[in-house]
Amino acid sequence: MKNLNAKGSLDAVKLKKTTTTVRQIIGKAYTIGENGEKIQVKKRRKKKKAKKKKPAYIQKYLIYFVCTSNTCRSPMCVGLARDHVKQNNYPFEIRSFGVWACDGDTASLNSVKILRKLGLDISEHRSTSINSVDFEDKFLKIICMEQWQKDDILQYRIPAINENNVILLTEDEVPDPIGGNMAEYVGVFDFLRPHIAKHLDSLARTLNIAAVDTIENFEEDLAQNETTSDVLQHAEEREMEIQKEILQIRDEMYNESKKNFSKANDRFRELQIVNDAATITDEESDEISL
Secondary structure, three states: OOOEOOOOOEOOOOOOOOOOOEEEEOOEEEEEOOOOOEEEOOOOOOOOOOOOOOOOOOOOEEEEEEEOOOOOHHHHHHHHHHHHHHHHOOOEEEEEEEOOOOOOOEOOHHHHHHHHOOOOOOOOOEOOEHHHOOOOOOOEEEEEOOHHHHHHHHOOOOOOOOOOOEEEOOOOOOOOOOOOOHHHHHHHHHHHHHHHHHHHHHHHHHHHHHOHHHOOOHHHHHHHOOOHHHHHHHHHHHHHHHHHHHHHHHHHHHHHHHHHHHHHHHHHHHHHHHHHHHOOOHHHHHHHHO
């Protein structure tokens, strides 16, 4: 076959008698028949890839945990709540703010340390004031630590907020550990833990009545998955076991070192006695020389 000229047309085409060869002339596919005639071949159309079905949209329901400065109690609540939501596949979005908070403050160091022991990281938390929150008009629960915080929020008269969706975590107000030692923070954490799981499970059951199709095998998942409180309890028990093992090893090492020291001391005394017995006094030396 000769090359194409400048205009893109063919000067000449040498055709071979074959029924299998497929050639391309200016974008057209054809075969050569037994008598040398060209037989056009229809191009195969590429199969269209089946479009992937988008997963069904699951409505996210907002839950806010609220304390005073949004640096101690509510950040711990968020860490625990998000873990519980993940464990149980709840359609909740967990956030927090403070009624007297300044924007951008980090979580208290003790709060971060306590949750880190359980594998939960809240070090990226930044405080949010109520004035910076864009309350969306959808399923909303605001869970406060103290009664005065609830009263303060209701005074803002925000359309999406009412008496029904602003609630207390528990009838007993949650003490504020700010400025306290680690023991005080641990006490607050232990107080928060069971109440958070209880609230989320209760809200999920209420939601499940109206939106059972959004959560697959809801009751089975709820029954099979361990609650966050169980996980935390196991973690604490394991931590105590490790501490006991460490103390036991230290005691064994101390006792072993005492034994070794005692043996070494006894051996030193023996050698000293032998050395004293082998030592010749000056008088004895003079007698020997005579």
